[in-house]
Amino acid sequence: MSEFLAMGGYAAYVWPSYGIALVVLGGFTLHAVLRYRAAQRELSILEIARREARS
Amino acid sequence: MHRFANPARFMRFSAKLLAPLSAVTVICLAAGYGLGFQVPPDYQQGMTVLIMFVHVPAAWMSMFIYTSMAIASFVALVWRHPLAEIAAEESAPLGAAYTGLCLVTGSFWGAKMWGTWWVWDARLTSELVLFFLYLGYIALVNGFDDRQRGIRAASVLALVGWINVPIIKFSVDWWNSLHQPASVLRLGGPTMASVYLVPLLLAAIGFTLLFSVQLILRMRAALIERKVQALKMLEAEQGGGAAYAAPTMRPEAV
Numbered sequence: 001m002s003e004f005l006a007m008g009g010y011a012a013y014v015w016p017s018y019g020i021a022l023v024v025l026g027g028f029t030l031h032a033v034l035r036y037r038a039a040q041r042e043l044s045i046l047e048i049a050r051r052e053a054r055s
Numbered sequence: 056m057h058r059f060a061n062p063a064r065f066m067r068f069s070a071k072l073l074a075p076l077s078a079v080t081v082i083c084l085a086a087g088y089g090l091g092f093q094v095p096p097d098y099q100q101g102m103t104v105l106i107m108f109v110h111v112p113a114a115w116m117s118m119f120i121y122t123s124m125a126i127a128s129f130v131a132l133v134w135r136h137p138l139a140e141i142a143a144e145e146s147a148p149l150g151a152a153y154t155g156l157c158l159v160t161g162s163f164w165g166a167k168m169w170g171t172w173w174v175w176d177a178r179l180t181s182e183l184v185l186f187f188l189y190l191g192y193i194a195l196v197n198g199f200d201d202r203q204r205g206i207r208a209a210s211v212l213a214l215v216g217w218i219n220v221p222i223i224k225f226s227v228d229w230w231n232s233l234h235q236p237a238s239v240l241r242l243g244g245p246t247m248a249s250v251y252l253v254p255l256l257l258a259a260i261g262f263t264l265l266f267s268v269q270l271i272l273r274m275r276a277a278l279i280e281r282k283v284q285a286l287k288m289l290e291a292e293q294g295g296g297a298a299y300a301a302p303t304m305r306p307e308a309v
Contacts, residue, residue: 021109039275
């Protein structure tokens with residue numbers, strides 16, 4: 001395991017690359033999901049309010 | 056494709072697509088990196104070869120996304136198609152992200168293999184220009200009070216800037232560069248050992264699928280946000296907004 005983590009002596013170059021990839025791609029994915037959910041929530045609140053206003 | 060070009064149809068179609076697409080994305084990435092982390096060290100590069108499985112797919116995505124953005128911009132310019140506009144606009148930040156990822160991972164790779172984090176040669180410089188083209192596009196879209204003018208200016212930039220994509224691709228053939236020439240997408244086929252090629256291709260497919268999931272989510276969010284905006288405008292016109300809109304309309308004497 002520690003041999004795997006050492007990456008043949010290149011750990012300081014390999015792991016940061018994967019860390020940044022995870023943060024950037026994961027971050028953009030998470031942001032897209034949260035933005036999508038927030039938009040959906042806002043729309044449903046507006047639609048309920050409009051329905052109540054009409055009745 | 057034309058059948059899905061209508062926003063309502065896109066919403067229906069993409070809702071069905073989202074779950075299976077996300078599942079295949081996870082499977083592809085898991086398979087790619089599952090194999091990728093088991094490869095033997097390269098005879099020259101050692102284990103830094105693992106950086107390739109992030110760097111190369113990110114580089115391909117940077118050019119693929121820009122090309123799709125240019126096509127969508129063309130459609131938006133010529134046919135004023137609202138879905139094409141949204142597709143291009145929502146692609147740009149993702150494109151910038153993959154391009155940034157490509158530059159940073161390349162820097163880590165170069166630091167060890169070339170002995171330098173950065174060099175102003177054709178490949179690296181043209182990829183950096185691509186990053187700035189994405190930022191310029193985003194700035195133009197948001198830089199006008201009139202959104203339509205911003206989109207139009209940005210679309211022209213996306214189209215003109217596309218010339219940079221073949222320059223990136225062929226820069227390693229046209230000029231001397233520290234960067235290695237193509238070893239996968241080349242005439243005569245890949246020169247890479249399949250033990251590296253298979254995980255690389257799986258990772259690349261995974262990146263492409265991940266981008267499509269991200270883009271669909273962003274486009275759906277953008278369409279819903281527009282609907283929310285339209286509903287709020289309607290609300291303001293119908294009465295809700297009249298309470299604070301009216302006083303400014305009333306003459307002084309009344």
